Amino acid sequence: MMSPQVEIQLIAAVTAAACSLVGTFLVLRRMAMMSDAISHSILLGIVVAFLAVGDLASPWLVLGAAVTGVLTVALVETLHRTRLVKEDAAIGLVFPALFSLGVILLARHAGAVHLDTDVVLLGELAFAPFDRFAPGGTDLGPRSLWMAGGVLLLDAAALALFFKELKLATFDAGLAATLGFAPALIHYGLMSLVSVTAVASFDAVGLVLVVALMVGPPAAAHLLTDRLPRLLGLAVLMGAASAVGGYWLARWLDVSIAGAMAATVGFVFLLALLLAPQRGLVAAARRRATQRLEFALAMLAIHVAQHECGPDAGDECRADRVHLHLHWEPDFSEAVLRAAEQRRLLRREDGLVRLDEAGRDLARGALTR
């Protein structure tokens, strides 16, 4: 028997892991916003299925959601294929229509039940442990955990089985088609998985924030690795870690768990964006600074090499005037000169810059490259 606290964290982590798995392929297919569209419009399917069977625990709700998710994608593509609207606009047209229909139906017919709009939109993880899965009276844990766990297993199994096909269709749909792998089938299969996964994340984060879990961890992981299996693993780890971290953040600040989880996902992405060893902004800035210095050193060496024996050497090679000739700021010029001295590329004598052998080599090398 687990404590509710542990149960909540488990539900959150498992949900985030499932979202990260399918989200990775959405991000790689440049369909990140489709997760937002699907997660919203499945509300319609859930409400319709609920009104038909009258039971919130019915598997028909999952099926209804999956069908509306696929319908969303099909409608977006149909609208896009008319070439009268662009794809992003098509997404923006289709999912609000389906979503609002769901909201209206919900308000009109399901107002009295537990399926209330706030919970649907934002999730209420804190209540999840109260809803038990107890077939025949034996308590087997919270129903959300079974749901999320089942979906995670389904996602993992489908991805493991069709990893090669998904990779091929994502990277090069044209080749997939010529090799007979039916990219459309793979596409809609993935979209069904996304829909089912969105239903499962429903309890944990609600519909609005599913997109954060599907896009954030894969996008962050993509900054850290350039191998697909590793990317999937990292995305799952980061998603689960953000979920657990978000839970504690919510406890600490006494705020919505869903909000804190999404915020943590955002924070993790920000960390990756700044600190990723190769692609991070800090690494890029450092690389640029290094390149700038190297380039400046080469320019200085070339400039002095060209002029030091000429009649105008007294002006062109004066340490306090080189910046004028190279159109540099005086401070920058001084920094470059100092770096050049440190590397024994040149010396300053009587206010004039004189190249050392290493500096002359650098100039020659740069010119003949």
Add this chain to the structure above:
Amino acid sequence: MTQPATHPAPAAPHTGAGLAVAVHDLTVAYRDKPVLWDVDLEVPPGLLLAVVGPNGAGKSTLLKAILGLVPAAAGQVLIHGEPLARARDRIGYVPQRGSVDWDFPTSALDVVTMGTYRRLGWVRRPGRREREAALSALERVGMAALADRQISQLSGGQQQRVFLARALVQDTDVTFMDEPFQGVDAVTERAIVDLLKDLRARGRTVVVVHHDLQTVPDYFDWVMLLNVRRIASGPVAEVFTEENLRLAYGGRVGFLERKADPTPAPGGRDDPATSHFGRIRP
């Protein structure tokens, strides 16, 4: 159709017997705008065929329509006498380099291994045999040392060679290549030409969308001139004429003035640079 027949009718019309590629009356339209209009093409096996024509002539669309990647409004395609659905094992495709996302998290070797997927079928994963085949294909295009590179870290020419290696692994009777020479370096250009000749020597047929008129006589046996409609197709010596070029390109044929220049012998191995200077883009 009042269009005059510009080619002799085949002995057995529309059976594609004895032909590597037989295309009849192929028409592709985007809404009401025709992109390809009633195109016929017949390619005997063991040839290198260049498809040339001005921008927007429908060259890439022709390949995609033959491969079933864009829907055809009308027409018939036979590969070695069989419809596309039954000829999938026999055709390879090298798309334009720009058609895929090179930031995709994968290595050169992995992309080449994709060429083996057809043989593997659904679900089965590539194993050592597939990886070895991919590696030896990379070797043939001079890329073995870069097998583990993430594909975005390759130069444009190296990326093109990865695509070629993938087609080699597919090892198909007919290969369609979309602008393989587009923006590649001299080493890659040489590698592609050698590869084409190697494929021809093994009796394979290659249809190449090509933009450089200057190199057509050096690199190819047959040529098809296309501008929405087929202008002409056949052996380079017969159909690569001033008149046909004018028909395909309209007035913009600066190439014609250069044609009188002495051109190096085909496959002038000693001087790989000849194909790079004096190149004219129509």
